Amino acid sequence: xxxxxxxxxxxRDNELPRTIADCINKALHPERLVxxxxxxxxxxxxxxxxxxRRCKVIDTDYRASKGACxxxxxxxxxxxxxxxxxxxxxxxxxVRHWDTVCIDGIRELQRRGNxxxxxxxxxxxxxxxxxxNLSRACLTCRLxxxxxxxxxxxxxxxxxxxxxxxxxGMSISAAFLFSIGDLYREVRIDPDLYxxxxxxxxxxxxxxxxxxxYHCNYPIxxxxxxxxxxxxxxDDHGDWGERSILAKARMRSLLMETNEVxxxxxxxxxxxxxxxxxxxxxxxxxxxRTVSEPGHAARTADSGENVRSRLAAGGIGVAQIDxxxxxxxRCWYCPVRYHPQPVEARHHMPIALFEKIIRELCxxxxxxxxxxxxxxxxxxAHYNEIILYRHLAEMFEVLRRYGLRTLILSNGIALSKDxxxxxxxxNDVIGEQVxxxxxxxxxxxxxxxxxxxxxxxxxxxxxAFNRTMKNIEYASxxxxxxxxxxxxxxxxxxxxxxxxxRQMFPGVSVRTCLTLxxxxxxxxxxxxxxxxxxxGRMSAGRSRVVDCSNTFTGIGGRHFGWLHxxxxxxxxxxxxxxxxxxxxxxxxxxxxxxxxxxxRHATVIERSFREICRKCSMAVWx
Numbered sequence: 001x002x003x004x005x006x007x008x009x010x011x012r013d014n015e016l017p018r019t020i021a022d023c024i025n026k027a028l029h030p031e032r033l034v035x036x037x038x039x040x041x042x043x044x045x046x047x048x049x050x051x052x053r054r055c056k057v058i059d060t061d062y063r064a065s066k067g068a069c070x071x072x073x074x075x076x077x078x079x080x081x082x083x084x085x086x087x088x089x090x091x092x093x094x095v096r097h098w099d100t101v102c103i104d105g106i107r108e109l110q111r112r113g114n115x116x117x118x119x120x121x122x123x124x125x126x127x128x129x130x131x132x133n134l135s136r137a138c139l140t141c142r143l144x145x146x147x148x149x150x151x152x153x154x155x156x157x158x159x160x161x162x163x164x165x166x167x168x169g170m171s172i173s174a175a176f177l178f179s180i181g182d183l184y185r186e187v188r189i190d191p192d193l194y195x196x197x198x199x200x201x202x203x204x205x206x207x208x209x210x211x212x213x214y215h216c217n218y219p220i221x222x223x224x225x226x227x228x229x230x231x232x233x234x235d236d237h238g239d240w241g242e243r244s245i246l247a248k249a250r251m252r253s254l255l256m257e258t259n260e261v262x263x264x265x266x267x268x269x270x271x272x273x274x275x276x277x278x279x280x281x282x283x284x285x286x287x288x289r290t291v292s293e294p295g296h297a298a299r300t301a302d303s304g305e306n307v308r309s310r311l312a313a314g315g316i317g318v319a320q321i322d323x324x325x326x327x328x329x330r331c332w333y334c335p336v337r338y339h340p341q342p343v344e345a346r347h348h349m350p351i352a353l354f355e356k357i358i359r360e361l362c363x364x365x366x367x368x369x370x371x372x373x374x375x376x377x378x379x380x381a382h383y384n385e386i387i388l389y390r391h392l393a394e395m396f397e398v399l400r401r402y403g404l405r406t407l408i409l410s411n412g413i414a415l416s417k418d419x420x421x422x423x424x425x426x427n428d429v430i431g432e433q434v435x436x437x438x439x440x441x442x443x444x445x446x447x448x449x450x451x452x453x454x455x456x457x458x459x460x461x462x463x464a465f466n467r468t469m470k471n472i473e474y475a476s477x478x479x480x481x482x483x484x485x486x487x488x489x490x491x492x493x494x495x496x497x498x499x500x501x502r503q504m505f506p507g508v509s510v511r512t513c514l515t516l517x518x519x520x521x522x523x524x525x526x527x528x529x530x531x532x533x534x535x536g537r538m539s540a541g542r543s544r545v546v547d548c549s550n551t552f553t554g555i556g557g558r559h560f561g562w563l564h565x566x567x568x569x570x571x572x573x574x575x576x577x578x579x580x581x582x583x584x585x586x587x588x589x590x591x592x593x594x595x596x597x598x599x600r601h602a603t604v605i606e607r608s609f610r611e612i613c614r615k616c617s618m619a620v621w622x
Contacts, residue, residue, distance in 0.1 A: 003032050004099060005082035005181065009071035010090035011040045012062050012231045015128060015224060017047035019092045020055070022131075026094040033099070036078030040065045066191070067233055067243055069198055072174065073191035079184040089175040091224035093126045093134065098220055102178045109166060109214055113604040114581050116211040118179040119220075120172035122156045126222035134222055140215040141171050143200075143282065146289040149248045150256060151196035169213035170282040171203040176221050183211065190267035194244045197251035204255060207278045209270030210581060210611070255286040271521045273611050280610065307602045310560050314370035316596070317561045319361055320575060322382040323349035324389035325567040329411045331439060332449045333487045335519050335578050336383050338526040347567040351391040353587060355398045357565060360592040362402050370596050381409040382566070382575055387419050396426040407433040411450065413464055415471040420478050433481045436472060439488055441500040469504070476508045483509040489516060489529070520576040521615040531617035542621035545609040548574070550618040557618070559605050563596070571595050573608050576616055582608055 006023060010016040016039070024030045035055040039047070040062045049055050056078045065071060072087070079085065084103060095101065102119065109117040122139040137158055144153035154171055187206050203213060234240040249260040254268065255275070269275055279285055283292040326346045330337040358378070365371035378399060380386045387410055389395065399406055408423060408430060415434070423430050439449040446468075447461045456464070476482045484501050488494035494512040501510045516529045523529040548557030558564070558574035565587060566572050566580055573582035584604045585595030595601065613619045 001029060001032050002084065002103065003034060003082040004084045004086055004102075005079050005184070006033055006035045007072065007075045007079070007085060007087045007184075008035065008090050009038045009040075009068060009075050011065060011068070011071065011233055012042065012045065012236075013090040013227075014045075014230070015091035017049060018128070018131075019088070019090050020047070020049045022093050023088075023098075024054075026096050027099040028097040029099055034080070034082055036075045038071045038075040040071060062236060065233060065237070067194045067237075067240070067247075068174075069189060069193040069195075069247075070191040073189040076184055076189050079181070082181050085177075085179055085181055085184045087174065087177040088221065089223065091128075091227065092123075092176070093131050093222040095134075095220055101220055105166065105214075105216060106178070106180065109212070111600075112212075113584055113600060113607065114210070114212050115579070116180065116182065116209070116581060118169075118172060118177060118183065118206060118211050118213050119166070119216050120169065120177040120213065121215050121220070122154065122173050123176055123221050123223040124219055125225050128224060131222075134219070136219065138217060138219045140167070140217070141169060141173060143170055143284065143291050145291070147196070149196060150252045150286075150289065151248065152200045152255075152284065152286075152291070154199060164217060166214040166216055169203075169215040170284070171200050172206070172213060174199050174202065175223055178220075179211070187211070187270070188266055190250065190264075192247060192250055192267075194240070194247035196244065196248060197255075201251050201254055204275065204278050205267070205269060207270075207281070208273045208275065210272035257287070271525050271615075274614070277610060277614065307605050311597060311602060311605075314364075314372075315561055316361070316364070316371045316563050317375060318377055318379060319357070319375075319563040319565070320379040320382060321349075321354065321357060321563075321565045322380060322384055322386075322567055323351075323354050323391065323395060324386060325382055325384045326388065327383055327385050327411075328388065328413055329385070329450050330452065331411065331437070331487070332528060333439070333516050333523070334383060335522040335526075337452075338528070339522060339578070348390050349567045349569060351394045351398070353569050354391070354395060357569075357587050357592070358398055358402050358404065361563070362404075364592060370593060376404055378404050378406045380406055382564075383578065385411060385414060387414055392419075393422055396422070396429050399429045400426060405429055405431065407431070407435060409435050409437065412436045412438060412468045412471050412475075415468075415475055417474055420471075420475050424478060431481060434475060434479055434483070436475075436482065436484045437487060438468075438472075438484055438501070439486060440497050441469075441504060442497070445497075472505060472508075476505045483511070486510065486512045487516060488512065489514060517617060518615070519578060520612045522578060524615075534617050535615070535619070538617070538619065539614075539621045544622050545613040545619045546622045547620035548613065548616075548618050549620050550574075557620070559608070563592075571601070573604060573612070576612060582612065 020035060024033060027033060033054055037055055038058045040060045042062055050057060058074050105119050106117055122141050124135045124137050124139055126134055139156045139158060142155045144155040146152050187209050193201060207213060252258040253261040254264060327336045361371055365373060365375045406429060440446040443462065443465045446465050451461050451464055486494055486497050488497060491514055494514060498510050498512050518524050518529045518531040524532060548559050550558050564572045564574055569587040570583045571585040572580055582604045584601040585598060
């Protein structure tokens with residue numbers, strides 16, 4: 001069963017035990033709950049769940065407390081890989097079966113194309129003396145005004161009747177936030193913030209890490225707002241003003257780029273989206289301290305209707321289908337080296353599903369529908385080693401039956417004799433075309449570039465190198481069109497390795513590739529490859545991405561000229577969508593036509609122009 005980490009920071013709050021009890025009692029599956037409680041108290045306080053095995057507790061004397069954000073940060077440290085996270089205050093009440101309501105909401109929102117989603121709301125209030133009489137009204141967050149210190153306030157708005165269960169949000173409430181567990185791994189709470197700016201700062205940071213923000217249009221939790229008799233942190237700590245001043249300087253450095261705090265450490269912005277992306281989305285201009293119409297509410301003819309008309313016009317020229325998206329190497333120029341592949345990447349696509357996709361593509365081509373009449377090629381390389389696919393021979397047979405062609409892209413490690421013979425048998429499908437991506441032909445350099453960090457011992461790595469070289473030698477003798485591509489950014493080193501390869505394998509075509517592509521920011525973050533300067537030149541004086549220039553033999557760019565399908569049968573945006581954050585259909589249940597022409601497909605493309613495409617050197621700017 002999927003687990004939920006419930007994070008609670010409590011400061012001298014008598015409501016804490018009742019909050020935990022209500023959370024447990026109202027859950028449909030209380031056994032899934034794990035509590036991380038930062039309990040700030042004096043020696044006279046106690047809560048009954050202190051020794052509950054479900055509760056992990058940080059016990060702090062209230063006099064040592066450093067404020068709300070510090071307390072949340074400490075509670076966040078108790079997270080231990082649970083599937084979901086719920087962040088709440090210590091004075092809350094819940095609706096019945098709130099746990100399934102939240103998880104179902106996340107699943108519903110993920111079906112819109114992004115797995116990184118957050119549900120967060122301002123909440124209706126409850127009375128501790130009468131907590132059975134709960135309001136059906138729902139509140140949502142609206143952006144208010146900037147104060148003199150630059151903090152953007154939130155204001156509550158009553159949700160009027162709406163058919164939509166969720167609406168796009170522009171901020172979060174720190175008192176109620178539900179998301180996937182990755183949020184707590186990726187977006188750490190800044191312990192040096194204090195109060196003002198806490199929520200807008202975290203919202204912007206989460207957005208730039210790729211999280212979509214949503215408000216729920218019905219109540220899930222309730223909040224005790226007044227708490228007049230309870231001590232607050234600023235009541236007990238005379239230095240709270242100094243903490244607040246320093247915290248606001250951090251907030252301004254993050255959002256207004258004032259550089260008052262030059263280094264925010266791990267509490268800065270993410271790399272998936274930029275601060276400017278958030279400002280366009282939300283209508284906020286932090287430097288000018290203004291709030292206008294949010295960009296997510298607008299759809300221009302250029303970004304909206306044009307996308308839909310281009311999809312309706314068809315033009316699929318190439319399909320990239322990845323029936324087995326797992327790689328047995330860790331090449332220095334590939335995201336697999338720096339980020340573990342998603343679990344689903346190790347899935348073998350059933351051959352029946354592969355054939356269904358091929359059949360529908362060919363049917364659309366033959367009726368002159370969504371697929372170009374010249375369509376004849378299937379690409380099977382996407383951070384994978386295709387020759388490890390357990391249905392490889394059957395895949396070749398399907399392609400032969402439908403008159404389609406492919407090529408083999410391989411690192412050579414598993415290119416055994418039987419695989420070479422299989423390739424020869426299907427020469428009409430493959431044309432004996434095997435392209436080997438090898439970055440080095442000196443053993444130690446090959447190990448460092450290709451398999452470093454894979455957990456194997458040095459003898460095993462040396463054997464892997466020797467086996468790879470033998471595989472290449474055999475393939476070069478048996479197949480007529482083996483080529484080697486050396487991916488190396490240093491021209492001198494690239495040519496050196498090319499000379500070695502030509503000496504080892506006479507007659508094999510060897511080429512160097514010096515211009516390597518960052519994969520939507522992943523390789524830039526790893527310090528391996530960066531296209532940021534090139535992107536800066538292309539985007540100079542332009543504000544929007546409107547297309548993709550990554551074509552193939554004259555076919556349109558990735559959005560409109562390619563179909564990309566991962567090993568789970570999900571239609572995805574493109575080869576840069578490493579985490580499958582931009583899915584828009586499932587071939588298990590839907591047809592090619594329904595998937596391609598879906599509103600979700602158009603929405604995913606529009607979102608990609610605002611997000612992932614802005615980090616790609618193939619983007620077309622306007």
